[in-house]
Amino acid sequence: xxxxxxxxxxxxxxxxxxxxxxxxxxxxxxxxxxxxxxxxxxxxxxxxxxxxxxxxxxxxxxxxxxxxxxxxxxxxxxxxxxxxxxxxxxxxxxxxxx
Numbered sequence: 001x002x003x004x005x006x007x008x009x010x011x012x013x014x015x016x017x018x019x020x021x022x023x024x025x026x027x028x029x030x031x032x033x034x035x036x037x038x039x040x041x042x043x044x045x046x047x048x049x050x051x052x053x054x055x056x057x058x059x060x061x062x063x064x065x066x067x068x069x070x071x072x073x074x075x076x077x078x079x080x081x082x083x084x085x086x087x088x089x090x091x092x093x094x095x096x097x098x
Contacts, residue, residue, distance in 0.1 A: 001037070002060045004069070007052035014086050019054070021044065022082035026056065032074045035065035041043040052091070059097065066094060 007073045010019065023041065041056035060066045069075055083090070 001097040002062050002066050002094065002096050003097045004056075004058045004060070004066055004092065006056045006090065008054040008083065009052050010054065011086050011087040011088045016098045018082070018086060022054075022078075022086075025082055029069075029072075029075055029078065033069050033072045035060050035068045037061060037065075052089070063094075093097045 026039075026041050030039045036058060038057075038059035040058075041054070044051045044053045044055065057068075058069065060069065
């Protein structure tokens with residue numbers, strides 16, 4: 001298994017409607033990209049003052065499955081529309097899961 005974890009801090013001008021729309025757009029991706037095995041995302045619970053405010057965790061069979069997702073036109077469109085210009089910070093990590 002290969003896991004992709006990405007955390008975001010939204011830009012100051014991002015409102016709840018945008019965050020909800022981003023979540024709905026992410027929800028469409030597993031039906032469109034067949035390499036996704038598990039896909040969860042959501043807002044931070046607010047338990048730490050230095051936490052990011054949104055996270056996505058996606059699992060794939062292997063690195064190639066992740067690359068298919070990363071480069072898939074539907075994923076790229078969601079990133080461009082809802083995240084690229086709407087986040088102040090983004091951090092990601094990919095790792096193998098035993």
